[in-house]
Structure formats: structure tokens, C-alpha cells
Amino acid sequence: MGDERVEAMEIDGQQRQEVAAAVPDGFNADYLRIYYGKLFPYGDFFKWLAYGNDAKHPGCDQSYIGRRELSFTLENDIYLRFQSFDSAAELETSIKEKCPFKIDIGPVYSVDPAKRHAYAQSGNNVFVPVERELIFDIDISDYDDVRYCCSGADTCLDCWPLMTIVIKILDTSLRGDFGFNHILWVYSGRRGVHCWVCDSRARKLSNEQRSAIADYFRVYKGGENSLKKVSLTGPVLHPFLARSYTDVLKCFFEDKLLHSQQLFASEERCQKILELIPDENVASELHDKWQGNRRSSISKEDVNAARWEQLKTTLQSGKHKTQGLRRCVEEIVFSYTYPRLDMEVCQST
Amino acid sequence: MPTYRVAPQLEVRLEEFELFAIDRLRVLKGISDGLSRGKRPEEMEKLVSELWKAHMRHQDPAETLNKDIISHFVLRLVYCRTEELRKWFLSMENTLFRYRFRLESPESQRLLMSEFQLPYKALPHSEFEAVKDKLSQVARSIGQSASVESVFFKVPFEEVPDLVASRRVFLSKGYAYVAMSQVVSLVVTQFRCNISKALVLTNRKWTATIKEQEKDRLTPIVEALSNAYFGPDYSQPNDATEISPKDIDQLARTSFPLCMRHMLEKLRENHHLKHGGRMQFGLFLKGAGLKLEDALTFWRSEFSQKVGSERFDKEYAYSIRHNYGKEGKRTDYTSYSCQKIISATPGVGDHHGCPYRHFGEENLRAALNNMGVGGNALEGILDKVKNRHYQLACTMTFEATHGVSCDTGINHPNQYFSESQKVLQAKNQTVQSQLST
Numbered sequence: 001m002g003d004e005r006v007e008a009m010e011i012d013g014q015q016r017q018e019v020a021a022a023v024p025d026g027f028n029a030d031y032l033r034i035y036y037g038k039l040f041p042y043g044d045f046f047k048w049l050a051y052g053n054d055a056k057h058p059g060c061d062q063s064y065i066g067r068r069e070l071s072f073t074l075e076n077d078i079y080l081r082f083q084s085f086d087s088a089a090e091l092e093t094s095i096k097e098k099c100p101f102k103i104d105i106g107p108v109y110s111v112d113p114a115k116r117h118a119y120a121q122s123g124n125n126v127f128v129p130v131e132r133e134l135i136f137d138i139d140i141s142d143y144d145d146v147r148y149c150c151s152g153a154d155t156c157l158d159c160w161p162l163m164t165i166v167i168k169i170l171d172t173s174l175r176g177d178f179g180f181n182h183i184l185w186v187y188s189g190r191r192g193v194h195c196w197v198c199d200s201r202a203r204k205l206s207n208e209q210r211s212a213i214a215d216y217f218r219v220y221k222g223g224e225n226s227l228k229k230v231s232l233t234g235p236v237l238h239p240f241l242a243r244s245y246t247d248v249l250k251c252f253f254e255d256k257l258l259h260s261q262q263l264f265a266s267e268e269r270c271q272k273i274l275e276l277i278p279d280e281n282v283a284s285e286l287h288d289k290w291q292g293n294r295r296s297s298i299s300k301e302d303v304n305a306a307r308w309e310q311l312k313t314t315l316q317s318g319k320h321k322t323q324g325l326r327r328c329v330e331e332i333v334f335s336y337t338y339p340r341l342d343m344e345v346c347q348s349t
Numbered sequence: 350m351p352t353y354r355v356a357p358q359l360e361v362r363l364e365e366f367e368l369f370a371i372d373r374l375r376v377l378k379g380i381s382d383g384l385s386r387g388k389r390p391e392e393m394e395k396l397v398s399e400l401w402k403a404h405m406r407h408q409d410p411a412e413t414l415n416k417d418i419i420s421h422f423v424l425r426l427v428y429c430r431t432e433e434l435r436k437w438f439l440s441m442e443n444t445l446f447r448y449r450f451r452l453e454s455p456e457s458q459r460l461l462m463s464e465f466q467l468p469y470k471a472l473p474h475s476e477f478e479a480v481k482d483k484l485s486q487v488a489r490s491i492g493q494s495a496s497v498e499s500v501f502f503k504v505p506f507e508e509v510p511d512l513v514a515s516r517r518v519f520l521s522k523g524y525a526y527v528a529m530s531q532v533v534s535l536v537v538t539q540f541r542c543n544i545s546k547a548l549v550l551t552n553r554k555w556t557a558t559i560k561e562q563e564k565d566r567l568t569p570i571v572e573a574l575s576n577a578y579f580g581p582d583y584s585q586p587n588d589a590t591e592i593s594p595k596d597i598d599q600l601a602r603t604s605f606p607l608c609m610r611h612m613l614e615k616l617r618e619n620h621h622l623k624h625g626g627r628m629q630f631g632l633f634l635k636g637a638g639l640k641l642e643d644a645l646t647f648w649r650s651e652f653s654q655k656v657g658s659e660r661f662d663k664e665y666a667y668s669i670r671h672n673y674g675k676e677g678k679r680t681d682y683t684s685y686s687c688q689k690i691i692s693a694t695p696g697v698g699d700h701h702g703c704p705y706r707h708f709g710e711e712n713l714r715a716a717l718n719n720m721g722v723g724g725n726a727l728e729g730i731l732d733k734v735k736n737r738h739y740q741l742a743c744t745m746t747f748e749a750t751h752g753v754s755c756d757t758g759i760n761h762p763n764q765y766f767s768e769s770q771k772v773l774q775a776k777n778q779t780v781q782s783q784l785s786t
Contacts, residue, residue: 176521176522177520177521177522178506178520178522178523179521179522179523179524180523201507201523205507206507208510209506209507209510211510211514212506212510212511212513212514213513215513215514215515216513216514216516216520233492234489234490234491234492235489235490235492236486236489236490237486237490238486238487238490238516239483239486239487239519240516240520241516242486
């Protein structure tokens, strides 16, 4: 009887190994084919992009969905632009056949992209984009200078909350300030999130108006050689920034980020924050204070909160009357937490 | 108040043609002086009102309107003919329009706004009360005082992208709450745009047909008018040790080294200079003879156009006084030598430093061309630049533009300036003595 049991176990073991060999890790084209075959939501996808024009009542524009461009990136980096479809079934057939590794949603044009050459003959610029969703692209690698846990395309539970913050701030503003209602937030697939504002009003925005919205959201001016990339001038903050700070950023910074990123836990990290203080005297004062404290036995947990309190007290004490210090605490919080948008907001073309 | 969209179908007597234009020019010239003296908006409003009353008003309002329209269109002929003239005219007419608009009644302003396709409705009181705090907060966030404005308009945000981009408006549910002063900006921007296009068209018509057709009648008057009035009087001699704000543009043309010319140009263009530029250029002007009060006037006249006079007084006036030794440790700072300027490291948005070092070849070429340097002289200068002899390059520029040799070489911008002034004064004296013989 003992032998039987051993035999049975051996057979099980073999089966498990076989299954393991048939299911490799990571992406492969076979998985994709299965996904397109069984899971891709053609109907919903099509219905979304039709924006109601796929119904039968007289107000519908039958040509609308056929004027939407889709682009496919195929297996060997072959890029197919100006794909368009008149029905979900057509879309489904094409995707299953081509098995694109990437699908991009382009604008809605004035005429069916497939027929664009015919219209080009007439001379006038009749093939132009007429509608495009308002899109924001947020990349967590843009935060590499303020996160210590990961860099590049990596992300973890300590730094991903930065993306949550982006969503909270932008979503609130897109709805409350700009009056948009139909907003889709998606994981970008690698290292960030995409925001698709789909209101009709949003789809009709000009490039200038899109830039204006992006500029409204812009606080962080990275890419220059200056150390200080957030500058909050003026005696008070604009209501949008003030609300972002009080409702979201302040508590996120103090309750979560200070600890998850251990922002004051080393000489180097402290220095980084001190560099954001425009007054050298204040910065050195704090630096010296912390040199001293290193020797006492504070657990790692305390040091971040304690030093942050000290910094706030020093900056807000009113003892130092220099102009630049007025908003310094907020500037530090904004530097570490405020959304960093990719300024190349998707344009119409 | 007219918007000058369409040329008038009026009959004008030839004397009136010239007289009306001269009176309007007195107004525009007065505005130009006021701006260069750095007058604040309230002062400008008063000035415009006075100038208009003094030169343009007639007992009969229909006559006033007549004169207004005719004089404007005559001056278009006068000032359409070169880029420089167009720029000046556009700027002055724009300012005139802005302040006249402010002086109009709310009813009249609303009419004008709809003429410019800005048919906004003023916010009813109840709605205003509901958002008053937020509006005040926005005003303070852009450096204005909390509760100056009481008239606001609710406008779809799409219509005011500039105000949205710079967060100068409160937004709620897709609407921007635009203050009256901001609406004025929108109106004035439209006005400026219209006149600008019109000037270009007028120039074409002038060159193509009018100038020739009118060569015995209007053309001589038009040409005389532009020569008689454009800019300050160049023939007045300058006191070598003192300069005033009104001289700066002309002095820049004749006697400033390239680094200072460039900063002046950028200051005029952007109504702002960053710290490095303010130090380098500010101290240079001090060394050239600009007194403290005049310096404050000069910088205010530019900066107030960007940040407002209040912010200028709060944030920038201090460091100007500091440079003159009137604040802090009261050191009377000296202006920078070439060595110091060359070693500066301007960053993005900076315009200080030495252009011979920091400009790319294309830009340097263009800048030197603007100074009237070309041909072999230009190539020689660029050669020196390639070999990093920046001061020699500047010296050669001096020599090319003044027609004299400079054996000592340039090692200080103020030296460039005073040497230049010496050369020019010597030339004037030579001319005068030749004329008198």
C-alpha cells in the first residue's frame, strides 16, 4: 500500500511539472490572441467611441464612428495608421486577424481616414481632425527625483500612491472647476496612469484650450538647472492650489510620504529638502540641529516626523522675515507630492 | 467711442486733414511720455482724460467723433510705412483705447464689448455674493488687493485660455469668473489685433497706389508728419555724466555695448529681467549716470507692465535702492567689469552675461547686423569669438560702429559707453564747426 501512494504522488508531480512548462511568464503573442479571442470588449469599446451615434434615431451621425482613427502596432513594430471601422464586428475581425501589440485611439476626422487620399486631391485641407478626447499622461518615472524606493519603470506600494494623489487632484478639478463629467482613468500599462476626458465639450477643445488647461494644472517646472522647481508666489494661493493642499497634499505628505519614503532619514535626503529653502541661514540652522540629533537614540520611525515638525516650526516662526520663506513649507510639500503632468498634452493632430 | 473698423465716408478739408492729425499726435506723444515716466494706471487714466480734453474735444460731440475718426485714419497713413512706426503707433493707440475704455460708462462699455464679440453678462449680485471670497482669493493670489473689483462676468472657460493658463481667474463648473479689468484686456487685445492687421493693409495700399496718386496733395503732408513727430528730439546735446530714462533707447542705439543693448531689448519685450540681468544692467545704468529716482522710474515703467506697480514697489524697488547704497549695509556697488560679466553663467530665461560668449553664431551674427556691422568686420569679430577673445570681439564691434580705433581695448561696459559718447560728441563738434565756417 505504501508503494501505491508513492506511485500516485509521483504521477501528480509529473503533471504539475508539465502544466508549469506550458505556461511561460510574461507577455507572449499567444496570450494576446487568446485575450482578443475571448476577453477584449469589442462591443463596449465600440459603444464608447460611438458616443451615442450608433443608435437609430435621426439625431445620430452615421458617419461618426467611421471617422475615428485607430492605429495598430503589430508584432514587428509595424505601425498601421488610419484604421477605421463602421461596426463593432468589423473592429473585431480586424483585431483578431492582425493581433496588434498596441492599439492607439486617434482623433475623429472630418472624413473617413481610409478615404483621406481622395479628399486630398481637391486641394483644400478637408482632411482634418475635428474631435479628440482631452488626455493626460502621467508617468511615475517623472517623480524619480523624489522617490527613493524605485526608479524608472519600477513601482511599488510605497510610491504608487503618488499616482493616486494625481488622480484625486485632477479628477476633483476637472469636475469641479472645468465642469467635466465623463472621465476615464486607466493604468497606462507600464508605469503610470492616463486620464481620458470624454465630454463632448472636451472633445471639441482647440490645442490652445488644451494647453491652457495643462498650464492651469502646472506647478512643477522641472527640466531647468535650478534646484527649486516649485515656486508659489503671491500672498495667498489660488483656490485650486489651496484646496489641493488642504484637502489632499498636506495629509498625504505628513501621514504617508514622510514615512514611506523616509524623507529625513539620511544626511543626503535631508540635504535635498534643505536645498529647497531659499534662506541659507535657516537651512544651516536646521542642518546643524540635525547633526546634533543624529547621536541621540531616536528610532527611524520618529526621525522623519520630528524633523519635519522642526522644519515647519523654524520656517513659520516669523523670526525670519525673508520674502521667499513665506510659502516654503507648501513649496516643499508641493515639490514632493503635486501632480507632474507630461506637458505634451495630446494635441488634436 | 469708435473702434475704427471701417474707414469713414467723410469729406475732409485739406487743412483739417493735417490739423486733426497733429492734435491726435499731441495726445499720442503725451501718452508716450507718460508711459516712459512710469506713471501708474490711475495716473495714466487721468492723463489720457486731460490730453483728450485739451486737444480733441469739441463742443459738438458729433464734431469730436468726426475728428476722432479722421485723425486716426490719417495717422494710419503716416505710421503704416515702417515696422518701427507701426509698432509705436499701435502701442500708443492701444494705450489710448485702453484708458478711454476705462473712462466710459458701464453701458457704453457693454456696447463696445459686444462690438468685439464679447457679449458677456455681468454677474448678478446674489451669485457674486456666493463666490466673493473665492474671487477675492484669486485677486490676492495674483498680487492685487482683495476687494477692488465688483463687476465680474461669467464666461465659458474656453473663451479665456490665457487667464485659465495663468490661474488668474476663479473656475467653477466650466465657467471662468472674469473681472472687469480682465475683460478690458480682452477687448484691448482684440482692438490691437484689428489695428495691427489694418496697418499692414494700409501700408500695402499706400505703397501700391496712394503714395503716387497723392504725390501733390496728401503725400507731402503725411511724410512731414512722420518726420516731425516720431520719438524724442535727437538734436539736443546730452550731459555726459547724467542720463535720464527718456534717453535710454537712443543711447542704447548709439553707445551701449551689445550686452546692454540685448538686455534693454529683452526688458522692453518682456517687461521683466531676472536677477542677474537686473544687477548687470542696473549697475551699468548707474555707472552711466542714471540717478536713483530715475532708475526707479525706469524699472517701474517696465516691470509694472508685467507684475503691477504694487508688486514692483514691494519686491523690486528695494534691491534697486540697495544697488545705490541706500539699503542694508549701504555699500555703493560698482558696475561689473567685462571679466566679471564674461564669467557669469546665465541659465534658462536669463539674458545677462557676455553675448560674445553665450550667443550662438546665428544670433550673434543677427545682433551685430542690427548694430550695422557686416562684411569683413563681422567675420573678424566672429573669428575672435571662436578663439574666445570676447573682449577683443567687443572692441572690434566698437571700432566698426564708431569708425575709430580703440587702442586700449574694451574691458568695462561703462568704458564702452563713455568712449562712445566722447567719439560722438567730438563728431558733433566737428560738424558744428564745419557749419559755422
